[in-house]
Amino acid sequence: MTRNGRRIPDPDARLWQSLEPEPGTVERVVLGALAARRPRRAPHAGWVAAALALVLAVGALALWQQGPGAGGPAPNQPRISIANVGDVVVVRRPGQGARLLRSVPPVEPREARPGRIQIILRKGESP
Amino acid sequence: MEMEATVRELAPRLLRFCLGRVGAEDLAEEASQEALSALVDRWRRHGPPDSPEAFAFAVARRRAGRVAFRRRLTAPLGMLRNGHDADPGPSPEVRAVSRDRLHRTLAAIRRLSGSERDALLLVVAGELSTAETARVLGISRSAVKMRVQRARAHLVRMLEEGRS
Numbered sequence: 001m002t003r004n005g006r007r008i009p010d011p012d013a014r015l016w017q018s019l020e021p022e023p024g025t026v027e028r029v030v031l032g033a034l035a036a037r038r039p040r041r042a043p044h045a046g047w048v049a050a051a052l053a054l055v056l057a058v059g060a061l062a063l064w065q066q067g068p069g070a071g072g073p074a075p076n077q078p079r080i081s082i083a084n085v086g087d088v089v090v091v092r093r094p095g096q097g098a099r100l101l102r103s104v105p106p107v108e109p110r111e112a113r114p115g116r117i118q119i120i121l122r123k124g125e126s127p
Numbered sequence: 128m129e130m131e132a133t134v135r136e137l138a139p140r141l142l143r144f145c146l147g148r149v150g151a152e153d154l155a156e157e158a159s160q161e162a163l164s165a166l167v168d169r170w171r172r173h174g175p176p177d178s179p180e181a182f183a184f185a186v187a188r189r190r191a192g193r194v195a196f197r198r199r200l201t202a203p204l205g206m207l208r209n210g211h212d213a214d215p216g217p218s219p220e221v222r223a224v225s226r227d228r229l230h231r232t233l234a235a236i237r238r239l240s241g242s243e244r245d246a247l248l249l250v251v252a253g254e255l256s257t258a259e260t261a262r263v264l265g266i267s268r269s270a271v272k273m274r275v276q277r278a279r280a281h282l283v284r285m286l287e288e289g290r291s
Contacts, residue, residue, distance in 0.1 A: 011279050011282050011283045011286070012251045012279070014228075014232065014286070015147070015232055015236075015247075015251050015252065015282065016143065016251055016252060017228075018228050018229045018231075018232035018233075019142075019143040019144075019146045019147050019229070019232070019252050020139075020143065021139055021142035021143060021146065021152075021155075025142060025152070025156055026138045026139050026142060028156070029138045029141075029142060029156060029159050029160045029163060030134055030135050030138045030163070032160045032163075032164070033134055033138075033160055033163030033164045033166070033167050034131060034134060034167060036160075036164045036167070
């Protein structure tokens with residue numbers, strides 16, 4: 001047996017002939033390959049799941065860091081300010097304006113009293 | 128170089144290679160079709176590859192390996208379902224045309240080592256040159272020649288044993 005003008009060794013020829021496909025099969029494969037449009041490869045499901053899990057984890061972390069008091073005053077904003085101006089004690093709360101708490105009559109000589117004391121409580125702190 | 132002519136020329140070679148590789152005509156058809164579809168897709172998108180032969184056979188080799196693996200994996204399921212050996216064996220059509228020679232050859236091919244079998248099938252069934260085969264397998268030309276010689280000798284011995 002010869003192929004392309006060259007003599008084929010006997011075992012090769014035997015193998016080649018044994019595996020010879022039927023013409024109908026060849027035609028089917030050719031037409032199928034020429035007609036088929038290969039679908040675009042979708043992103044791997046594993047990667048999509050991993051990306052989704054990462055986004056969810058970042059979101060959960062952000063919520064957790066805001067804490068249960070989310071929506072209240074920011075941590076560094078004073079929650080309450082108590083100050084005295086002379087004999088008058090003034091309490092200020094953000095968004096609620098100033099409030100006169102009480103006025104104390106002088107009991108000591110004026111020189112012994114401090115001119116002004118201010119106490120500011122921030123979120124999470126105690127006096 | 129025209130795509131359709133290349134596909135037509137490669138189809139029977141791929142079918143022979145895949146049949147030798149997977150041992151079943153329907154699976155060989157599936158693997159060949161996938162390899163040629165990949166070639167057509169590549170050709171349409173980016174033009175012809177440097178070597179359409181090497182491209183198609185490299186894809187066919189991977190696909191055939193996957194198909195053969197799937198077949199081995201699902202064989203026990205087939206045995207449970209059918210209540211007998213899942214090996215498809217000769218279909219009535221195949222028996223009608225006396226494909227005994229094919230089955231003996233396939234049985235002998237299956238007994239070759241993987242590297243010898245691939246080299247022999249690419250050279251003989253796929254009609255690839257030594258250089259193209261070396262490219263597909265990622266080995267040197269001399270290694271291809273050595274594997275093909277060894278495989279040929281083993282095949283002859285096995286076929287002779289089968290005859291006697």
